[in-house]
Amino acid sequence: MSLAIRLATVYGTMFLFTGVYLPFFPVWLKSKGLDAGEISLVVALSLFLRIVVSPFFASVADRLGDRRRVALWLAWASLGSAALFLFVEGFGPILLVALVLNAVFPSISPLVETIAMRARIEEGMNYGRVRLWGSITFIAASAGAGWLLEWNAPSVVAICLVAALVCNVAGVSLLPRIPVPVRKPARHGEKRFAAILEIGRHPVFVLFVLSASLTQATHAVYYAFGSLAWQRQGYPDTVIGLLWATGVIAEIVLFYISGPLMARFGAVRLVMLAAAAAVLRWTVTALNPPVALLFLMQLLHGLTFGAAHLGAVQFVAQAAPPRLAATAQSLYAAMASGVIMGLVTIGIGPVYEALGPHAYFAMAGVGVVALLGAFMVGRRWHGEVLAPEEDGLERQEEHGN
Template sequence: MSLSIRLATVYGTMFLFTGVYLPFFPVWLKAQGLDATEISLVVALSLFLRIVVSPFFAAVADRIGDRRRVMVWLAWASLVSAALFLWVEGFGLILLVALVLNAVFPSISPLIETMAMRARIDRGMNYGRVRLWGSITFILASVGAGWLLEWNPPSIIALCFVAALSLNVAGIWLLPREKPPVRKPVRRGSQFADVLRIGRHPVFILFVLAASLTQATHAVYYAFGSLAWQGQGYSDTVIGLLWATGVVAEIVLFYVSGPIMARLGAVRLLMLAAAAAVLRWTVTALSPPLAVLFLMQVLHGLTFGAAHLGAVQFVTQAAPPRLAATAQSLYAAMASGVIMGLVTIGVGPIYEELGPHAYFLMAAAGAIAFGGAVLVAMRWKGEVLVPEEDGQEEERSQENGS
């Protein structure tokens, strides 16, 4: 079995879970008796653990040189924690389980992204055509879960979590074992010092903030999109189709991503994503007719897909290989943790007061992110932000040219 098929299988099994979790976890929370503020707290507070946990596991993987082993640990921990949703009740216990689940499962993503991007560089693998299988299974999961909810109680969602994460464990087991690279002795603390160097570099900070804010424009959508559409009278099947439409657009973008990434580059991809966010959320805030709403969902291919492609390309170019997983996790911690968490906490009471008009704030955030991307374009020309060691500069420059 080729590496591309194995990676596609992992993406596919990961997004089976995400395809149920993102659209319908808030629906399950509401069925457990949580109000809008409590839902936003469960969704948001669980994001903050990624600030510390994801970089920690990524640093462990970089240190031992075996990302597969760390991913197996994380996949099993995710399955066990999700299974607890079958028994827990009440805000406190639900929050505790959500904290654990959102500490371990998202930590898999930077590791698999790093493995995939290295395969793109070393073997010429088409990253987008491997990653799109995650988007395909997201569609199947969101539509399937919506269909199941038409004739089952919301408790079915927790069972879907367990089934999807069981498949994720199996998918990660298919990955090839990695041999730890032969490295020259490194003085104690030097890797941590390198992480600090890239983590506090002004260009890295500015890009990560702009990309994270672009992803955070989805906060109302992720936390309350399904509930808002239920309030507008749409069935769970239609809601599942709306989510799926956005991911279909994402799939199309990933399929043709090779030449697009080469032509536009990381920063212009982010600028495109931020501009699309301004349009998408402005129109969505107006509660447009269903046909227009489907059209706005198509822009998910840009607001999420283009921002994601730009971010993974930026980290691959800006960070040296020895810090690849750690740098990816720093971005993921900001995008899916700090910024998304802060915005999600804020939109809870705002959505309770404004309803769908809260999307106007997401459009404003997109405009700010666009400005940040413009500043990055003025300061970064594709160079590595932390110099290579042991004469690896020439090798790195050859990789970027491939």
């Protein structure tokens, strides 16, 4: 079996889980008696975990020199923790299990991505065509889970999560055993911290990261309460699954044409486009539009998520020198997927409890703030590198010696 097929299978099995978890886990939480505030806490605290836990497991894999083994441990741990959802009751136990699950399962992805990017660089593997299978299985899982919910109690969601993770264990076991040189500890830890400060405290970088992160955070109501809001508005679960699938299809199309799009718009304009699309998407969604118009709004997911992600990737590539590229990317990822999204998700729980689907108006407001921030970045940044190309610390050390 070729490496591309192995990796495509891994991505496919990983997103089987995500395709059930993202749309329908809040539905299961509600069926267990959790209110909107408790649901937002379960979702948000799980996001905060990713900031620390994923880098920890990645460093363990690097020290062991075996990413496959650590990924397989994490896959088994994910399956074991998700199986507890079949038995737990009450907010506290459910939160504890959810935190364990969200500590281990998301940590698999960076290890798989590292193997895939190495294959792309060293063997010329087409990363996009391999990664595409994850989006395809996400669509199948969200649509399939929605169909199952039409005929079964919400408890079927937990069963689907466990079944998806059984498939994930089988998929991860297909990862190749690629020997990785064991990394020695860095001699000067203070240099790493200084490098983080060098790019992380630049006002243009900070403003851009906040703008792109806020654009991603406009999805907080959608991720935490989207399915519940549509159920509240009377949509059947099959339609809800198709609505989620429509958003992912739009995302796939956008990534397929990403090359010309990035060249035409540039990093800042992509984020501006994403923020403007978020204002439109969430304003219309808050108004409980007809289902045909709602599907059109879901197509904007390609912009609200995809364009913001592409803009962030391009900005990091241009604004950070190569020696700080990974640091800059990790800072953005921590803010967008962890800190900002987590804070907005916690805050949106009481808002949704009070306003229901009209909470999407708050997300449109966040989009306006993100759009203004991106506009300010566009006036201050014109494609230049935001930090010196040469590591000043190393240069000073050489001169001192």
